[in-house]
Amino acid sequence: MYSLLYKDISIREDVAGCLLCHDAPCSKACPKLLKTDGIIRSLRFENRFGAVNRLPDKLPCDDCDTKECMEACIKGKINEPVQIDRIIKAISNEPRVKESEVDLSIEFCGVTCENPFFLSSSVVGSNYDMVAKAFEMGWAGVAFKTIGMFVPEEVSPRFAALNKESVPFVGFKNIEQISDHTLEENISFLKRLKLQYPSKVIVASIMGQNEEEWTKLAELMTDAGADIIECNFSCPHMTNSGVGSDVGQNPDLVALYTKATRKGTHLPILAKMTPNVGNMEIPAIAAMEAGATGIAAINTIKSIMNVNLSSFTSEPNVEGKTSVGGYSGKAVKPIALRFIHNMKACEALKNVPISGMGGIETWKDAAEFLSLGCENLQITTSVMQYGYRVIEDLIEGMKLYLSYQGYKTVTEFIGKALPNIVAADKLERDSICYPRFDREKCVGCGRCYLSCYDGGHQAIKVSDSNRTPILIVDKCVGCQLCVTVCPAEAIASGKRVKKKLPKI
Template identity: 65%
Template sequence: MGYREVVLKSESSRCLLCKDAPCANACKNGVRIDRIIRSVNFDNTEGARYMLGDNPCAGCIDGACMQACNRAKFDSPVNINKITDIVSREEFVPEYNADLTTDLCGVKCENPFFLSSSVVGSNYDMVAKAFDEGWAGVAFKTIGMFTPNEVSPRFAELDKEDTAFVGFKNIEQISTYSLEENLSFFRKLKKNYPTKVIIASIMGSNEEEWTKLASLCEDAGADVIECNFSCPQMVGEGLGSDVGINPELVYAYTKAVRKGTKLPILAKMTPNITSMIPPAVKAMEAGADGLAAINTIKSIMNVNLDNFSTSPDVCGKSSVGGYSGKAVKPIALRFINEMKSDERLKDVPISGMGGIETWYDAAEFISLGCSTVQITTSVMQYGYRIIDDLKDGLKRYMKAHNFKSVSDFTGIAESNIIPADDLDRSYICFPKFDRERCVGCGRCFVSCYDGGHQAIKMNDNQKPVLYGKKCVGCHLCKVVCPVGAIGSGKKVSKTALNKH
């Protein structure tokens, strides 16, 4: 990553991603600068370059877009001129219509992108808007035989430095609409959007309820049933993640659901367990057709050191809730790989979720074996509009790698996840310093000395120098470099090094 990429990311991240963006409305050349910046923020720089076209911004002298920028009301405006200048230097890649269709337990999906079961898909109007914008389907907010009495507030975020929403916590329960209202949403959606996929997420408190809910949802037009065995903040014994950690209960309730429907069944797994394999296997034995993973992680967040409450703060109290957002993605990928590595589950369809914000995140899940992906937290932050870059970015990735369909790279990364004992430990890969790009900040020195192996010194020009005899090739220096001036260098066998 060079200077331009660093500047582009840092400046674009300052954008507020406004609704009805004043910068775009002020542009006399009709440049959709809001869409361009949004594409940059969602790892779709190629798409941003395509939208910019012949760069009419190059001749702009009045800077009306920057004058209209909402950020200027409390800070300096986003430097739109710099963003468009950097984007314009990218290679122009025409639009590419790759085949994004995929399959979920035999149900055809126009693309892999679904809303996951949550507030983002909780009534007709919301889901209809998402369908109109291009989402393939929805896992509707979980329904049951009861409606919960919710608390307020029920959301909180975890931030780091200037980045909000590194993590997100909720203490929300299942749908607050009545069962009949939810079933009416299904009927209307299926009538008006017959090609879209409706996953009915259900939760019962006993076998009879699971059977009844499955039957009612099938009659109302659902395409798939998702068993919520994993919600971490349900009130009441035998609900949510209390089910998911009990393989025998998973078996009994999945069997009850199968009794009530002929539709494909997904068992939604909880990450609040050491291994998902035992309950996942039991779900398949009981008649499930696929799995969904992961649900949110049990968490406590943001202790207020003045009054010692935690967030979300409900009259000075809170409770254990579900943690989601970008920070949980590595955990989700680990669980998905674990299930795909088991002989009994390797061919089972998985709908993946957990920390997906961009097309790149989604492609990672697909490469580890997921045929579809589900998204909530990113939609809560940025809206349904993110589907534009999810689809466009994935298409451009597929073109670059000559993938004709999503199935061409589904599970392609699985073989590269191997046991730790099987990793090649015969060499050291030394870091490589680009001293032209290096700005002399010394971050690599500080991290290597205080958190590594004291293998870096700074020369008289405040540039890093590697002390090879101490370097173990951990690449901490590469990870912390803020300007991308450290890369992977030469691989040297440990045998050769020991001879010296």
């Protein structure tokens, strides 16, 4: 059983090892019919309240000696099975949070959405069957994969992932272009989806090559039943020049094509921004002045994934070659949040509706975007990795968080974090917050010492007797690098004190 001191760390490590199988054998093998895969998946996606709520009042693992679930665990074919019984028992005594009446619906650009969660314009929403499945599972809308007047020639392969240490999917690169279906096929998909799912929101993402195409595409998407038009000014790897991020980096082109789109529709228009600029506010303002209703941000970031030091090729490897592509996934979330904040902090854009995206995997990620002012959220990379089923924990996790915090609607905390992001010169600089060491939790690994000495201010020494860290207060500047690197979570923020005045 876990040490209570390190229970949270141990649970994270155990659930991280789960393969998150389709039609999970562990649940099918459980003689007590406990849906272990759903519990573990909720823990993986930070929906701890939901995981605990899935447990029965009497824990079936207490009188189960067979461990059939672990024998069926596919992870055991690789090395060791997930320690399912240990995970279940570890959370069994945690308090349950009752889900009260919480309203996740939200008004975005004048369109009512049953919840904030949309599929973003990509392969995850590129034909009728895919989107229909997502809608049935609870997704409120889709930004359908970008539609153009042309069908691009695609490459194979076109995806690659970045890993670090034991984490296999830190970031993700793609070199895929817009929809590989014909214009007629895509229009047929949209019409059928709107007919079958009238309450779901259809965002038609479009990309023209000139003013006439932008206007015509907007007309066609409006006639097809779309609720919102999204102008893709930001795809980073189109083979044609003058499209995608070539547009988004040029405020004049953004304005020109937004006006052209407005000519073709009365619907709300989202201008999808590229992060491959220093100041997103400039093209965003250009779009709004030209007739856009809101902003979508961010699209993927131009990237080169890696270099193979044996062959000197990079991924995705297409016959020994690759190209600059779009980087997405959890690793880009801080960059996306920065762009969102900057637009919301801009006087000309502070009241503009924003559809946020970039690294959203869990309900917590989603809540962070909402707290910085987004009113709608779009997700792709998480779905590509885990499937549409992530919507279950997105919805449940958000509802339980809102219930726990006493909110009744999702709109109540939109923008709550904005006042706490300030210019660097506004930060308090007259005091130091020293680290606080938990001697009971410290395992004596010395990581804090190494990082402080080699990357900090040499403010930690290690006790010769028991390897525990000792703070050298006169050298400590309160940077808290030690808090960040401690693997045992034995260091936390401590007392804040006024800085000593320098001796004259």
